[in-house]
Amino acid sequence: MMTSLQRTLLAAASLIPLLAAVPAARAADADVVAKVGSQSITEGELKLAEADLGEQFGKMPPEQRKLAVLSALIDIKSLAQEAEKAKIGDDPAVKARVAFLRERALHNAYFQKTGVDAITDAELKARYDAEVAKIKPVEEIHARHILVKTKDEALAVIKELDGGADFMTLAASKSSGPTGPEGGDLGFFGPGQMVPPFEKAAYALPVGTYTKEPVETQFGWHVIQVTEKRPQPQPAFDQVKEQVRQVVMREKYMEIVQKAREALKVEYVDPAMKGQVEAMEKAMSEGAVAPDGAAPAGAAPAPAQ
Template identity: 40%
Template sequence: MQSLSRTRSIDLAPLLLRAGFLAAALTLALPAWAQDSGSSEQAPAEEGAGAASETQALPPVETLTPETVVGRVGDKEITHAEVLAAAQQLGPQYMQNLSQVYPLLVQRLIDLELVTRAALAAGLEDEPAVQERLAEARTVVLRDYYLESKIEEAVTEEALAARYETFKTENPPETEVKARHILLEDEEAAKAVIADLEGGADFVELAKERSTGPSGPNGGDLGYFTKGMMVEEFANAAFELEAGSFTKEPVQTQFGWHVILLEDKRETTPPTLDEVRDQLTQEIQQETVQNMLTELREAGGAENLRDPEGEMTQN
């Protein structure tokens, strides 16, 4: 989530960006490679670009700070942060090729500022249609800022740590096993495999030769799995085995007849906080918004005329 400090400074450019107008305007006259969302190829260098770069000795884009001024229109300064925001809005291909498209992005921001000044000079600011759109934009900014502030207050390291403890309690370690199997069409074929195994045959090779299942070419390898991941008959037989042993009787399931070899048994390790951070953050965000909406609805003053029974408020 973006820092709230970025949303406190509100001017016309971010409003146009939210409305989608800036994205459309920025795309105009940009090179075809940048407009193609499926392309990540580098832009071809223009003739003389190397010489111009050496002459201007401009610092690389990667070294610029958010506050670096990269353009001016009168007393209005355009910063590197504004260019990055524009590139991010337009799509990942612009960020991937930022150095090549950067001068054009700066020019587009300059052009938009020039258009804004022309509109002000033409006295359009007081036009009813303009005032209506500005009011709509103000409502969007206020609403989004309120939601962002509530979410930022809720998603703290302390809240994440507490939610992580709840997650571990609700998802305790489970026993999981690593097994191989040989799937056969009938019981007699399965018994023949067991006889060969008791005679010293190699399980992996027998699986490659005789198994009719998709894991056959891999020696019947099923990897690690918990009990609930397999059909009941198969799981019960696999989890009763000791590591290194195989089933002495064929195991029948809806898929056919199995001979199972257990290779390992262990307890699952819970994921770390960082591994589930995004999931827990999303849970807190959703919970925060839902609780906020519930409080606002309970405060009264609102009525959904298409939901007289109030069923939607339960969602």
């Protein structure tokens, strides 16, 4: 079950540039592992290729994956050398592509150095504590139920309970739901997780009591018992640490980019593009467009079965 904190983190996080982890340079990275004509492939270059191409071979065992990446790198260098001989590198489209990839690599490396690498565990813990402090406590309940097809059957169950019958025993013998063998146990659930009539009846019950009138839903007729109520526990820091990191990374990225943009002059020369940007900025300022990281629509409530 997603907690309030997890929903908050999901809403705050959004896509940020994907950064391939670049291993720290070591003496061993200079070791030559293969040659393609006059060019050498070093251990460090192989690591870079594995970070970029590794997902293509993700299901392979580590050693096989490394050889597959090496083979791919040999293919790249082989064709690249042929392209140089054919002067393909002088093509304007190729030059533009190379320039774009260089700028993208510099962009990622700068954010890695000034943003990602600057994040400390203390900063993440402080952000986690701040998010937890802002969350309004949500009550969740632990309930059991007995599901039957008709109202008369449900009334008969209630009569037996009134006579002292054990709820779990009746659930095991009479409930048509999949939780019957477990005594009708539904575990803990919070608001929005059950269909509305079931949730309303369950939350209205004091702990240790059961519904004196059957509750009808699209699944049939329910007799509900509430065994416990408690504040919904928030996940421990270690459980959501990486989610918190994504939120902090996104904020740092926005700060770094904004600072860089302000230091330069950004001008939209194309009139149509300029108009679209201005319209988008206006819509966002008026709240007509959800900002990046807006939470997705909530999932449909779970059935009470």
